Amino acid sequence: MSVEPEVPIVQVEEVRENPVLYKIISSDNHVFTISEHAVKLSKTLWDLITNLGLTAENALDNPIPVENVNGKNMETIVQFCERHKYDEEEPEYTNYIREFVLPEWDRQLLSIDNEELFQLILATNYLDIQKLMDYCCRVIGDMAKDKTPEELRIIYGIPTDAEDDALERSASDSPGPSG
Amino acid sequence: MPLKILSLPFLVQEKVLKSMEYVDIFMMSLCSKRAKNCVIRVEVQIPKLWFIMSAKRSRVGIQVDERRVWSLVELEDCSRSRAYCLINHLGDGRRIIKALQEQLQVIFRSKEPHSLKLHVSKLNENLPVFENIKDILVTGKKLESDVLERLLGTYPGLNSLAVDPLVNGNILETSHILRIERMSFLDCGPYGLEILRRFTGRNLELIDAPIRENDIVDIIRKWIANEAYQNLETLIIHTKDRVKINPQLIVNSFPTERYNPAVRPPTFHYDSKIIDRYPDAMNFASGDFCRDVIRGIDGKRASINCLTESVFFVVWN
Numbered sequence: 001m002s003v004e005p006e007v008p009i010v011q012v013e014e015v016r017e018n019p020v021l022y023k024i025i026s027s028d029n030h031v032f033t034i035s036e037h038a039v040k041l042s043k044t045l046w047d048l049i050t051n052l053g054l055t056a057e058n059a060l061d062n063p064i065p066v067e068n069v070n071g072k073n074m075e076t077i078v079q080f081c082e083r084h085k086y087d088e089e090e091p092e093y094t095n096y097i098r099e100f101v102l103p104e105w106d107r108q109l110l111s112i113d114n115e116e117l118f119q120l121i122l123a124t125n126y127l128d129i130q131k132l133m134d135y136c137c138r139v140i141g142d143m144a145k146d147k148t149p150e151e152l153r154i155i156y157g158i159p160t161d162a163e164d165d166a167l168e169r170s171a172s173d174s175p176g177p178s179g
Numbered sequence: 180m181p182l183k184i185l186s187l188p189f190l191v192q193e194k195v196l197k198s199m200e201y202v203d204i205f206m207m208s209l210c211s212k213r214a215k216n217c218v219i220r221v222e223v224q225i226p227k228l229w230f231i232m233s234a235k236r237s238r239v240g241i242q243v244d245e246r247r248v249w250s251l252v253e254l255e256d257c258s259r260s261r262a263y264c265l266i267n268h269l270g271d272g273r274r275i276i277k278a279l280q281e282q283l284q285v286i287f288r289s290k291e292p293h294s295l296k297l298h299v300s301k302l303n304e305n306l307p308v309f310e311n312i313k314d315i316l317v318t319g320k321k322l323e324s325d326v327l328e329r330l331l332g333t334y335p336g337l338n339s340l341a342v343d344p345l346v347n348g349n350i351l352e353t354s355h356i357l358r359i360e361r362m363s364f365l366d367c368g369p370y371g372l373e374i375l376r377r378f379t380g381r382n383l384e385l386i387d388a389p390i391r392e393n394d395i396v397d398i399i400r401k402w403i404a405n406e407a408y409q410n411l412e413t414l415i416i417h418t419k420d421r422v423k424i425n426p427q428l429i430v431n432s433f434p435t436e437r438y439n440p441a442v443r444p445p446t447f448h449y450d451s452k453i454i455d456r457y458p459d460a461m462n463f464a465s466g467d468f469c470r471d472v473i474r475g476i477d478g479k480r481a482s483i484n485c486l487t488e489s490v491f492f493v494v495w496n
Contacts, residue, residue: 114182125191133194140182141198149209157181158210 020056022049023063024078030071031063038081043128069123076120080109080132090131102138110139185213189220196221201241201287202251208286218286227291228283230309232301233318239283242294245457252279280310292338294454299344302326306333313338314454324348324370331355339363339382339453346370350377360410361453364388367419375416378408382451384415392424395490396432399483402492403433405476413449414492426468426485435470435483438463443471443480447493461491 020036024045040046045064054062066074083105090100110117121136143155152158159167184192196204196218208218227242237254254276292313299319301307312334317327322344331337332355339361345368350356360380364371367388375385375398395416401407408414418424438445445464450457461484463469468485484491 114180118182118187121187121191125188133191134198137191137194138198140184140195141203143182144199144203144206147203147206149206152203152206152214153210155181156185156207156210156214157183158185158214161211161213164211164213 020059022054022059024074025063025065026069026071026074027067028071030074032071032074032078033060034078034081035085037085038078041081041084041129041131042077043130045127066127068126070119072116073120073123076109076112077123077127077129077132080106080135081129083109084131087131100134100138102135102142106135107139110136185217192217193221196223201225201249204286205251205283208282215282215286222288223286225287225289227289228287228293229296230293230307230312231296232298232307233296234298234300237301239279241287251283276307276309284310295334296455297330299326302330306330308333314340316341316454317343319344322346324350327356328354331359339451341365341454341456350374361451363451363453363456375414379410381410381412382449382453383411383413384451384453384456386417387419388416389419389422390416390424392428392432395424395429395485399429399472399492400433402481402494403472403474405474411492412494412496413451414490416490416492418488421488423487424485424490426487429485429490430468430470430483433472435472437470438465439471440464443482443495447482447495449493461493463493 021033022036022039022045024032024034024039026032039049045066048064049059052062052064054064069077110120112120117136117139121133121140124132124136144152147155153160184195187195196207199207201223204218204223208215225241226244229240229242229248231238231240231248232254238250239252239254240248240250242248293309293311294314294316295309295312296316296318297307299317299322302317302322306329313336315330315334315337317330317340322342324346325348327342327346328351331340335355335358337359340356340359341363343365345366346364347368348370350370350373356362356374357377357379361382362374362378362380363384363386364374365386367385367390369389371385371388372390372394375383375388375390375394398408398414402411436442443463446460446462448458448460450459463471463482463484466484466486469482470485471480471482473480479494481492481494
């Protein structure tokens with residue numbers, strides 16, 4: 001089944017100046033179209049496109065399979081990249097990425113359940129999309145606000161020392177390959 | 180369902196932690212040994228750590244810019260901020276302070292040594308002992324010199340000291356205070372003046388100084404003659420209760436030169452590196468009593484700006 005994502009808003013200027021579109025296939029065979037400016041936000045995808053020698057002429061005939069990212073995450077990623085494709089390059093937050101204000105549009109986009117957010121961040125890491133990574137990390141970091149260590153353990157699924165020790169013991173007690 | 184932060188790739192964990200407030204990073208480090216190790220690996224850089232023991236509120240904070248310190252751990256009276264309340268969780272005592280400091284030192288990295296702000300009411304028998312303190316600010320109204328001496332004995336080798344209260348008492352020959360190169364006294368009194376007479380350091384600031392013209396002349400003459408103050412970089416004096424001094428009398432007491440743009444720039448930029456004081460600039464190109472003096476032995480130049488209620492003396496590098 002092929003599910004077309006929401007049609008990205010392609011600005012008139014881009015159609016005129018830069019009509020190149022690429023096709024991406026997610027791990028569950030959903031097909032997405034993404035503009036050149038947007039796909040450049042992903043270092044992994046752009047390196048792939050460059051290495052494959054895809055051009056304006058053959059881009060749509062050569063869909064790029066991305067086996068590590070499912071359709072749901074890819075849809076979010078395409079939306080994000082299309083939204084931010086004309087953003088000016090931001091300074092790298094070498095120490096603290098809490099310095100920026102997370103735009104409301106992005107906060108809405110990333111208002112998803114924890115399991116989805118976990119998978120999205122792995123996908124973002126794989127596709128190497130710096131800005132989306134910063135935003136996702138910021139959303140995860142913000143979950144810690146006003147929380148006690150006990151609450152943080154629940155939110156972030158952090159086992160207690162006793163639980164970690166028990167896990168380690170059970171791992172060492174279990175028979176190895178030769179056992 | 181939890182978002183299993185420790186299952187994320189390390190580079191992602193690092194970014195998540197660096198997106199958190201300092202206090203949240205500290206909370207994370209308390210969740211478990213594994214969480215603490217994760218925080219340690221991230222090597223969170225902080226500008227400077229402050230230990231603040233006020234009259235009614237004691238806390239540990241991180242200085243985020245020149246004038247702001249964000250609370251990290253409350254040691255008493257935990258109702259004021261959302262910082263982690265140590266006492267509520269762990270009880271009181273030096274052992275706790277030591278454990279706290281160890282925790283902070285492994286999870287936060289700072290190129291700067293720590294600063295300590297202490298109210299005089301905390302200078303009792305149970306003087307708190309923190310490690311790596313190089314700058315101390317004492318607040319309050321009055322302080323006995325032997326109490327100050329005991330504090331400086333506990334924290335030897337300071338880079339700077341600022342004392343707000345009026346200090347009562349004498350300075351011993353062996354006093355630790357004479358080894359500190361950068362000092363400030365908010366209520367100078369006779370103690371501060373005695374410090375001035377025996378000062379061998381670099382930067383000194385005296386507020387509310389009961390000083391007269393002949394004291395100032397004596398200091399500048401000694402500097403010119405290389406008899407004292409060889410290391411002096413900046414000396415700032417404000418007179419007590421706005422008592423007027425006569426600038427004419429001062430600048431006529433030794434040979435001076437008027438400002439010459441060919442010899443030096445008009446503005447002296449300085450950073451006294453005294454705790455709780457900030458970099459500033461002084462103009463030494465105008466004013467009736469703005470003059471240069473030269474040290475005979477090496478030709479070193481200093482500028483004096485004499486006003487009726489204050490004196491600025493800076494040595495050009």
